[in-house]
Amino acid sequence: MSSACAAGPENMSDKINNLSELPEDIKQTSSLAGINPTEKERSGSFFQLDQSILCAKTTQVGVEVLDTESALNKYSWLKDYYWKAVDPEKDEFTKAVKEAAPRGYFIRSLPGVETIFPLQACLYLGSEGLAQKVHNIIIAEEGSRLHIITGCTVSTHIKSGMHIGISEFYVKKGASLTFTMVHNWAEGVEVRPRSVSHVEAGGTFISNYICMKPVKLLQLYPATHLLGQGSRVIYNSIVMGKGNSVIDIGSRVFLKAEGTSAESIARAVAYDESKIYARGHLIGEVPNIKAHLECRGLVLSPKAMIHAIPELEARQENLEMSHEAAVGKIAEREILYLMSRGLSQEEATSAIVRGFLKVEMKGLPEKLQAEIKKLTEMELTI
Amino acid sequence: MELLKIENLQLELGGKPILKGLDFLVRAGERVVLFGPNGAGKSSLLFAILGFPGYEPKSGRIFFKSKDITALSVNERVKLGIGMAFQNPPSLRGIKLEEMLKICRRDISPEEIEKASKDMKMGEFLSREVNLGFSGGEAKRAELLQILTQRPELALFDEPDSGVDLENVEMIGKQIDSFLEHNTGIVITHQGYILNFVRATRACVLYEGAIICSGNPKEILEDIREKGYEQCVRCRARKHER
Numbered sequence: 217m218s219s220a221c222a223a224g225p226e227n228m229s230d231k232i233n234n235l236s237e238l239p240e241d242i243k244q245t246s247s248l249a250g251i252n253p254t255e256k257e258r259s260g261s262f263f264q265l266d267q268s269i270l271c272a273k274t275t276q277v278g279v280e281v282l283d284t285e286s287a288l289n290k291y292s293w294l295k296d297y298y299w300k301a302v303d304p305e306k307d308e309f310t311k312a313v314k315e316a317a318p319r320g321y322f323i324r325s326l327p328g329v330e331t332i333f334p335l336q337a338c339l340y341l342g343s344e345g346l347a348q349k350v351h352n353i354i355i356a357e358e359g360s361r362l363h364i365i366t367g368c369t370v371s372t373h374i375k376s377g378m379h380i381g382i383s384e385f386y387v388k389k390g391a392s393l394t395f396t397m398v399h400n401w402a403e404g405v406e407v408r409p410r411s412v413s414h415v416e417a418g419g420t421f422i423s424n425y426i427c428m429k430p431v432k433l434l435q436l437y438p439a440t441h442l443l444g445q446g447s448r449v450i451y452n453s454i455v456m457g458k459g460n461s462v463i464d465i466g467s468r469v470f471l472k473a474e475g476t477s478a479e480s481i482a483r484a485v486a487y488d489e490s491k492i493y494a495r496g497h498l499i500g501e502v503p504n505i506k507a508h509l510e511c512r513g514l515v516l517s518p519k520a521m522i523h524a525i526p527e528l529e530a531r532q533e534n535l536e537m538s539h540e541a542a543v544g545k546i547a548e549r550e551i552l553y554l555m556s557r558g559l560s561q562e563e564a565t566s567a568i569v570r571g572f573l574k575v576e577m578k579g580l581p582e583k584l585q586a587e588i589k590k591l592t593e594m595e596l597t598i
Numbered sequence: 599m600e601l602l603k604i605e606n607l608q609l610e611l612g613g614k615p616i617l618k619g620l621d622f623l624v625r626a627g628e629r630v631v632l633f634g635p636n637g638a639g640k641s642s643l644l645f646a647i648l649g650f651p652g653y654e655p656k657s658g659r660i661f662f663k664s665k666d667i668t669a670l671s672v673n674e675r676v677k678l679g680i681g682m683a684f685q686n687p688p689s690l691r692g693i694k695l696e697e698m699l700k701i702c703r704r705d706i707s708p709e710e711i712e713k714a715s716k717d718m719k720m721g722e723f724l725s726r727e728v729n730l731g732f733s734g735g736e737a738k739r740a741e742l743l744q745i746l747t748q749r750p751e752l753a754l755f756d757e758p759d760s761g762v763d764l765e766n767v768e769m770i771g772k773q774i775d776s777f778l779e780h781n782t783g784i785v786i787t788h789q790g791y792i793l794n795f796v797r798a799t800r801a802c803v804l805y806e807g808a809i810i811c812s813g814n815p816k817e818i819l820e821d822i823r824e825k826g827y828e829q830c831v832r833c834r835a836r837k838h839e840r
Binding site (some may be wrong): 248547548551552553554555556557558559560561567568570571572574575 | 648650651671672673676679681682684687688691694695700701702727744748800
């Protein structure tokens with residue numbers, strides 16, 4: 217740690233052995249993004265502050281946690297995965313990450329291994345005006361079960377900044393990957409993740425996403441390619457727009473093999489003057505696939521906006537694709553009903569929003585489900 | 599003791615007069631059954647007592663336990679001791695029945711929840727979202743379970759027997775009756791079958807915006823069945839009792 221600013225996160229770049237060595241303010245902020253600084257009930261941890269890797273470790277045999285650069289140096293075969301799911305030429309942001317030194321994490325579960333506890337990764341933005349660039353590679357090898365929580369967050373004093381995160385997921389035959397991402401950004405931060413996942417036969421990819429804090433701009437449209445027979449993907453998203461946040465999120469799934477299934481469930485709540493675009497695009501390329509898209513939105517301010525854009529694209533016959541989208545304000549009779557049970561108007565509204573956001577995150581252990589619930593409820597200020 | 603006193607209540611809905619100077623008095627311990635033809639304003643009267651927006655009186659006053667509650671909000675009235683089992687309650691996505699019971703009475707113990715829900719045959723519904731996918735009878739039982747949990751001094755039951763099979767009417771009726779042994783209630787019913795189980799102490803007839811008749815529940819119900827509501831208008835014999 218630099219002596220010039222021992223307490224501040226900006227100049228902290230030395231490696232640490234445990235997340236408990238982090239400064240208190242960083243521990244506090246990252247814990248709000250689902251990171252457990254005590255590392256209790258976690259099978260491994262990764263911590264990146266700005267562009268510095270502070271920690272990459274695992275406590276479980278058969279599971280690897282490395283920073284991407286080290287992993288690329290260690291494994292020559294990784295070039296077959298690096299920039300193979302995401303196209304580096306996709307846009308200016310992917311290009312920017314390509315041109316930078318590789319940062320981010322490499323997490324891999326070896327064949328047949330099941331993570332005892334989730335692994336956790338924190339991507340922390342601690343310097344004013346910085347564009348954090350991250351490239352993550354996650355591989356769940358055949359028959360393994362991998363569980364990761366990623367918390368992306370920012371130091372409380374940051375007024376502006378950017379996060380560009382490339383994530384490439386590979387779920388091999390019969391493997392299962394549950395990836396839970398919590399975003400806790402700030403009003404001046406622009407966030408542009410670019411994620412693509414490949415799922416092989418019988419594999420399952422579950423992506424849970426939560427964003428409850430204001431952000432300047434969030435643009436997130438991960439894609440999944442269901443390549444092998446019987447593979448499936450589930451996307452669950454909970455998004456809360458506050459202040460002047462512009463949130464453009466969604467998921468796109470290409471169902472390319474028979475017997476594949478996709479489910480995309482989103483809940484969006486728009487407060488203040490926020491704008492939320494909730495997208496979803498399911499593409500059925502072969503027969504005998506099943507895909508469902510669900511988006512529900514609550515608009516809680518006259519100046520807020522939710523624009524749901526569900527798209528179903530059937531390129532074959534004999535496939536089952538459906539969507540439902542419902543956007544509106546809270547029904548007054550529901551508020552009155554709760555008031556007739558003794559709640560004030562504010563309490564009733566809050567109870568309804570809390571209920572609305574209660575999405576059962578499939579694949580999450582009960583304890584983690586409770587942690588996530590706590591994180592979402594903390595942000596309910598009404 | 600006068601528990602609820604309504605003076606000269608005038609209520610309009612969408613510009614149409616519904617209650618036209620209604621006077622109504624309910625004493626503590628009374629179990630009043632409220633009759634009236636469709637559209638007479640029975641439910642509107644209960645909504646006005648509970649203070650629902652849109653049901654604010656044009657004039658008149660409502661007193662509960664001698665306190666003027668005319669300007670109070672719904673939850674303020676509920677805190678004073680008024681509760682209501684709705685005829686058509688909304689469903690609440692994401693809120694489980696068990697959570698709702700905890701809202702109804704914050705200090706309720708898990709044992710009490712278990713017992714109360716078992717008594718109402720609602721045990722398996724505790725983990726379900728309130729009224730979501732409930733049948734008519736299940737929704738009525740859920741309403742009653744909430745009211746029994748809430749324990750209001752004055753309970754308003756808006757057609758607890760509508761859309762309910764006979765077996766469930768008996769069960770609901772007996773539960774209401776048992777509850778009203780120690781509390782006060784107003785029950786709206788059309789069919790009157792529930793009165794076989796709810797021992798009402800007084801019946802009132804709401805007709806054309808006013809209480810026009812008050813008296814013995816069984817006699818009044820018989821009169822209505824035999825002669826219809828028109829007869830109540832002509833019959834002034836019991837009017838002084840209201």
